[in-house]
Amino acid sequence: MRTRIKALQHVGLTVADLDRSIAFYRELFDIQVHGPWLREGRRVGEITGYPGCSVRQCFLSFGRNDQILELLEYVGGGPPILPANGSAGAAHFAVEIDDDLDALYENLLAEGHRFVSAPMTTSPHPLFHGRIVYLIDPDGFRIELYQSGPLS
DSSP states (O other), X not given: OOOOOOOXXXXXXXXXXHHHHHHHHHHHSOOEEEEEEEEOSHHHHHHHTOTTOEEEEEEEESSSTTSEEEEEEEESOOOOOOOSTTSTTOOEEEEEXXXXXXXXXXXXXXXXXXXXXXXXEOOOOSSOXXXXXXXXXXXXXXXXXXXXXXXX
């Protein structure tokens, strides 16, 4: 039997330094930070599959409580992975912006932020069409900045 999904509740990213990641996301986006909290004890090890670990956790909300990014810093977890999009097990997330993507890209580039490439226009599709660029966070995760619309 297939389960019907009501909604995508949150996406979680494991980071090397929770405080550094919170600062990065606060600098870039108008977000609310909930936490951080320290999760520890037997049940944390059971649910994560890393007995004896502890986890520092926070939630970032982007103006809506139904669009949440969870950041997790494991103490006693697994080894780092290569988070580039082409690596199996890696992930990225996309945020739709109100700003001019090209101007934002130029400003962030001048501030020293890293990107995979310059912005580009997507191929036309009824679900997704506009300008995109991948911003790289401190742990190497790709954040897709998306400006919707039939832009050139």
